[in-house]
Amino acid sequence: MAVDIPSYRVILCGEYGVGKTALFVRFKDDKFMTDEDDVGHDHASKTFTVNGKRVMIQLWDTGGMERVGSITQAYFRNAHGAILCYNPANKESFNMLSEYILQVAMFSRNAKVFLCGTMADRRPMSMVGAGEEYVREEEIEEFERFCSTALSGVFKVSSRTGEGVNRMFMKVAEGIHRDRNVDTIMQQMKQRDSIHLNSNGGPPPGKKSCCQ
Numbered sequence: 001m002a003v004d005i006p007s008y009r010v011i012l013c014g015e016y017g018v019g020k021t022a023l024f025v026r027f028k029d030d031k032f033m034t035d036e037d038d039v040g041h042d043h044a045s046k047t048f049t050v051n052g053k054r055v056m057i058q059l060w061d062t063g064g065m066e067r068v069g070s071i072t073q074a075y076f077r078n079a080h081g082a083i084l085c086y087n088p089a090n091k092e093s094f095n096m097l098s099e100y101i102l103q104v105a106m107f108s109r110n111a112k113v114f115l116c117g118t119m120a121d122r123r124p125m126s127m128v129g130a131g132e133e134y135v136r137e138e139e140i141e142e143f144e145r146f147c148s149t150a151l152s153g154v155f156k157v158s159s160r161t162g163e164g165v166n167r168m169f170m171k172v173a174e175g176i177h178r179d180r181n182v183d184t185i186m187q188q189m190k191q192r193d194s195i196h197l198n199s200n201g202g203p204p205p206g207k208k209s210c211c212q
Helices: 020-029 091-095 097-107 137-150 165-199
Strands: 007-013 043-050 053-060 081-086 112-117 151-156
Touching (some): 007 020, 007 165, 020 043, 020 081, 020 165, 043 165, 053 165, 081 097, 091 097, 097 112, 097 137, 137 151, 151 165
Parallel strands (some): 007 081, 081 112, 112 151
């Protein structure tokens, strides 16, 4: 008998040009996107093994909609996880992440949030040199403190080389599945307690006793 695999919707967020689609293609096809590639998809699925169980991550890309206008509420709705992407060489893309966290909080309240620095193969994020526009490690740490418990993971990846990509999505799958398992266990415990109460002469669900 076929066993249903838990499926989790994960969305990519961030400014245009930070490498979201390149990350999407690396996830989907395990290759680096070139100019000749015609992505043609806005979502792709992949299975991971978490604690011996198979789970599916359905990754969604904006498809560049942020270039022509704001991302719609429908994109955020029902997301189990959100990966906030920024380009370490573009501080403005990093500074804009607070806007995306707000949107996730408004439209995907229960989503796990992950921070992802893209293009990690280009140069160290802690390097100062040419610029001040480069995102420094101290700024990332400050952002983590600002978000407090809102962030479930911080990653640096390279879609060009594949560095850190599989590890990040594995951690995303683990984090979301663990959280969903806790929710399921709590619901089962409540149901068990309700059944136990009824078997001991308590009022049936939806009914009040004469003393209430």
